[in-house]
Amino acid sequence: MLYKKLGHSNIKVSSICLGTMTWGEQNNQDEAFQQMDMAFDYGVNFFDTAELYPIPPSANTQGETSRIISKWINKKKNRDKLVIADKIVGRSNMDWFRDNGEETRLNKKQIQFALDRSLKNLDTDYIDLYQLHWPDRPLNVFSGLEYHHKDSNDVTPILETLNCLTDFVKEGKIKTIGLSNETAWGTFEFIKTAEMKNLEKIVSVQNPYNLLNRSYEVGISEISIRENVGLLAYSPLASGTLSGKYLDGKLPDGTRLKLFGDRYPRYRTPNSEPAIKEYIKIAKKFNLDVCQMAIKFCEIQPFVTSVIIGATKMDQLENNLKSHEIKLDDEVIQAINEVQLIYSNPCP
DSSP: OOEEEOTTSSOEEESEEEEOTTBTTTBOHHHHHHHHHHHHHTTOOEEEOOTTOSSSOOTTTTTHHHHHHHHHHHHHTOGGGOEEEEEEOOSOSOTTSSTTOOOOOOSHHHHHHHHHHHHHHHTOSOEEEEEESSOSSSOOOSSOSOOOOOOOSOOOOHHHHHHHHHHHHHHTSEEEEEEESOOHHHHHHHHHHHHHHTOOOEEEEEEEOBTTBOGGGTTHHHHHHHHTOEEEEEOTTTTTGGGTTTGGGOOOTTSHHHHHGGGOOTTOSTTHHHHHHHHHHHHHHTTOOHHHHHHHHHHTSTTEEEEEEOOSSHHHHHHHHGGGGOOOOHHHHHHHHHHHHHSOSSOO
């Protein structure tokens, strides 16, 4: 397993990160324990969770993913060998998510509440990487390349958010901070504000990145490289669609699209299937597993720190973990890029 520094910090994380959002919903505790055992044995030291998890979000299950992680850590006694990434919910319409029914925001009061709750759920004294799940300002973060501006005076200033996060870093409750589902403008505003006010600098951005959505490469990848703020690439298999299991209208039982299809329209667009079929052809031509090829493509990008994988079945997880063992030669990369030219970001 390859290990990389998390931004400017001295924290080293595996280039493969274990995603956990199915635990407590599609996976029970025993299955989650098996996944963590396998990933850890493969050298994965980086687990990503969120106060919202599991997905789909529910008042009945909120926090269960983190509680499962805490039980595994207490059983293994290995907290010092792990890097735990957590996320606070940003602006959303979930009025049930805070005890007082407030809109979820990134102000000082709510960060304090969310952090204390996460520390309790994870049963830990500190979180290695604390991320802002999505921005506080009005923004479409889950589909589309276009920016549609919405004026609003009801936005928590980045300075307030950074001041609060910096205080918790100084207290030792947080080691480092990062963003998620963020734009190039937002990322640079956090960097600029931190530099101007001598506050904690972000070390990462957790955004979608895969063969069907390479939009991160446009603009924000340069920020990642120049500012040492690496991408934590989530959805490297485009919610499983790159495996080909959903082609030609198939909806296998137990899969995410079968269970919660209306929540995942991003990877069901007119050009997604033609692109997926071309990537499967490339994998077959070069005797590669298409899922491993897709994950490895993300992992080798110079702006990527770690690729977040997830699975509901153990054979899926093992196959995905083994992606770090393969190599993609120049001919494979060229073939992938030729498909991208024809079907450019069909699922942004």
